[in-house]
Amino acid sequence: MDIVQQQMLDSYRAAQHGEPPPPLPGRHDREVLRDLRRHLLGRPAAAPRRPGG
Template sequence: MNAMHQYLFDTYRAARLGEPMPPAPGTHDIAVLRSVRDRRRFERVLAGRPAPSTAPTRLLTAGRPRAS
């Protein structure tokens, strides 16, 4: 059984019991990935390790000359 089959069973059960419909598969994937990334960065800071920089920051500073 894949996620779509489970979703169809859950929507059928919710309709029969008068419960709210579950979200479609993949609806909250991006939000979950962002929260996992944020949690890992937070745990690194608590452990005393530097948090990795974000991609836009690295792209903005890539063209700047470094001070020697």
């Protein structure tokens, strides 16, 4: 099953239960990547390596 078929199935199930449809695939990708970048850059960097050591 590809992402479009899964989205259609999830939307159908939500409609049957009177719930709002799920967000479209990829809609929150930028936000997730931005948060991941902030998380990774917010950590202290490892100690720099010395050349030849």
